[in-house]
Amino acid sequence: MNVIIAGGGQAGFQVASSLRQGGYRGGIVLVAEENRVPYQRPPLSKAYLKEDMGFDRLELRPESFYAAQSIELRLGETVARIDRGAGTVVLGSGESLAFDHLVLATGARNRVLPIPGADLAGVHLLRSAEDAEGLRGALRTARRMVIVGGGFIGLEVAASARAKGVAVTVLEAADRLMGRVVSPAISAFFLAAHRDMGTDVHFGAKVVGIRGDGRVAAVATETGTHEADLVLMAAGVIPNDELAASAGLPTASGVIVDATMTTEDPRIFAIGDCAVFESRHAAGRVRLESVQNAVDQAKCVAARILGGTIPYDSLPWFWSDQGPYKLQIVGITSGADHVHVVHVPGEDRLIAYCFAAERLLGIETVNRPGDHMAGRRLLSSELRLSRAEIEHGDFDLRAHIAALTRA
Ligand SMILES: Cc1cc2nc3c(=O)[nH]c(=O)nc-3n(C[C@H](O)[C@H](O)[C@H](O)COP(=O)(O)OP(=O)(O)OC[C@H]3O[C@@H](n4cnc5c(N)ncnc54)[C@H](O)[C@@H]3O)c2cc1C
16 A cells, blocks of 8 residues: 655645654655755744744654655655656656555645746745745844835744844725634734834835835835845645646645545645635634644644544634734634624734624634633633623633633
């Protein structure tokens, strides 16, 4: 039996590692486009932008792990094509490998805005360790940075750049920060926080071009120009689903999978940032970009290859560190129609309970890790809390969960 894994990121690594942990004895080949052992990406927009963190601290396991576990690592190699009829993949080098199971863990790539000047020197993207090393180098001499996109990554980098004394402008096309994924209360909290850190934030800012003579000098929007010697384009990602699509597998901004992360072909799975699935935690199909999602889906597929059929049902949770603020989200809160916010003005902590009608969809917290963990216990259990209980003046989430679990 042979498992081929396309993609050596968080999800690809985890499926290989969980297969061996679960006693899988067949061949495992991990085909990884980047010429580096699998590593974690979250620090790339945070700690790794500081000067003192080496790549070894990003590695999920040292290189010796793969040989010890008989996991064949093909670094700097791609899966170029799937031949479903023959049951093989064709690598970029032309070599063919037979599979019994194929796991697509190809992640996503940055969306590059189709505007003039996007290829000027000084315009950066951030997805890989190599990108982060380039950005870290540029931040050493930058004086004025423009970040296109006020999502998690743009804002994490904004906080890191401000800590280095670089002047930062964030240009966001929508009318609030992180608008696709958090409630308006969290957007407002972080707007104030970033402005306090000295970041200039503009909304409704549609970027139309980047100007400069060989090197970036300014970013133009429909309504104005912002000087810059460094630009980060952080305007979202595109899932790498072309491999599946060209093999005739259904895609919809990601590879479509069923509840066991299986594509239409029972031998082929998709997990992590490239997979689209039905989640009972969301209203319909979702594609999630988080470590939790990549790791838990990988474990689900490993269990399936080992003979299990447990559907993927993990509770989604996310985090984002922006300067001194830790944002944590449990559940998918984007469909909320009512948000109950507990925040004492001036405090650097906040909790927001997000409801759709009477149902608690999720909980967003800032600098309240204990409440985040209590929220995870609540939402992954059968325990139920009504809006009236939560909105009662004395409500304390941690005390309430402790009492309920004792009862
Ligand atoms: C800067 C940054 C900060 C982040 N911060 C957080 C955070 O704070 N919290 C959080 O939960 N999540 C965070 N994330 C998201 C998280 O890192 C991703 O959700 C996670 O890495 C997804 O894992 P994956 O394996 O699906 O994809 P990836 O980690 O992207 O790995 C996919 C790999 O597949 C390779 N590949 C693509 N096509 C092929 C092919 N045909 N053949 C071979 N290889 C291929 C790619 O080069 C890539 O190396 C962050 C992401 C970034 C970029």
